Amino acid sequence: AQTVTQSQPEMSVQEAETVTLSCTYDTSESDYYLFWYKQPPSRQMILVIRQEAYKQQNATENRFSVNFQKAAKSFSLKISDSQLGDAAMYFCAYRRGLNAGGTSYGKLTFGQGTILTVHP
Amino acid sequence: GAVVSQHPSRVICKSGTSVKIECRSLDFQATTMFWYRQFPKQSLMLMATSNEGSKATYEQGVEKDKFLINHASLTLSTLTVTSAHPEDSSFYICSAIRDRVQTQYFGPGTRLLVL
Numbered sequence: 001a002q003t004v005t006q007s008q009p010e011m012s013v014q015e016a017e018t019v020t021l022s023c024t025y026d027t028s029e030s031d032y033y034l035f036w037y038k039q040p041p042s043r044q045m046i047l048v049i050r051q052e053a054y055k056q057q058n059a060t061e062n063r064f065s066v067n068f069q070k071a072a073k074s075f076s077l078k079i080s081d082s083q084l085g086d087a088a089m090y091f092c093a094y095r096r097g098l099n100a101g102g103t104s105y106g107k108l109t110f111g112q113g114t115i116l117t118v119h120p
Numbered sequence: 121g122a123v124v125s126q127h128p129s130r131v132i133c134k135s136g137t138s139v140k141i142e143c144r145s146l147d148f149q150a151t152t153m154f155w156y157r158q159f160p161k162q163s164l165m166l167m168a169t170s171n172e173g174s175k176a177t178y179e180q181g182v183e184k185d186k187f188l189i190n191h192a193s194l195t196l197s198t199l200t201v202t203s204a205h206p207e208d209s210s211f212y213i214c215s216a217i218r219d220r221v222q223t224q225y226f227g228p229g230t231r232l233l234v235l
Contacts, residue, residue: 037226043158043211045226091163095224106152106217108224110163 002027004094006111013082014119020067021077021114023092031097034068034075035108040088048090051075053097079116087118122148124216126227133204134235141199141230143214149194150216154224155187158211170197204234 003026013019025034036048051059051068058066063080079086092111123146133139143153151172156164168189169177176189186208188200197216201208213229 042228043213044228045164045213045215047223050223089161106224107154107166107169108164108215113161113163115161 004111008114010115012117023075033095035093036077037091038088089113122225124225124227130231132233139201143197145195145216153197153216156213
């Protein structure tokens with residue numbers, strides 16, 4: 001079974017600074033996807049960034065980027081120029097590839113979450 | 121982007137009554153929907169996978185007779201909490217995926233409080 005671990009229950013950052021959230025995962029599969037989701041106080045889950053395992057290039061979305069280390073099974077999220085609106089709980093998630101069989105199609109395995117506080 | 125709605129957004133009920141929560145994909149057909157439960161400051165716990173036209177697949181430890189799931193159409197899945205008790209109070213979130221699309225779209229969640 002796949003597992004996702006976020007070892008930082010809470011993190012804080014000053015506005016305009018950079019912060020990195022850690023995530024490691026365990027899998028024996030080669031075809032999978034990794035995601036970072038943001039859950040603000042409204043509790044609406046928002047997709048921040050997605051990484052396909054077969055892609056070597058790290059995904060980037062504006063101020064958000066990942067450091068995907070496939071061999072180390074590490075998938076960290078870097079938030080640059082942090083803003084007050086970035087304050088939220090962040091979840092790392094794993095999903096098996098489309099070619100995976102069985103009943104687990106589409107299932108996401110989430111990490112424990114990291115609460116990010118942004119100080120003005 | 122794809123939109124998923126949930127209704128109601130919050131509900132308060134008496135112990136012993138049943139509560140139905142609806143999850144709708146508004147602008148796409150969702151062959152698969154998921155139901156999660158979340159406690160404060162904790163991660164999402166997958167309860168079940170709902171496929172249109174077939175029985176839901178429940179995760180280990182989730183009582184299927186307690187949490188009834190129906191996926192009657194490609195845009196609607198419902199979760200019914202039967203004979204609700206205070207320990208069922210939680211935040212329930214649904215999500216939906218399109219076929220062959222890797223992104224899962226989440227509803228805004230339903231806060232259930234059982235008195």
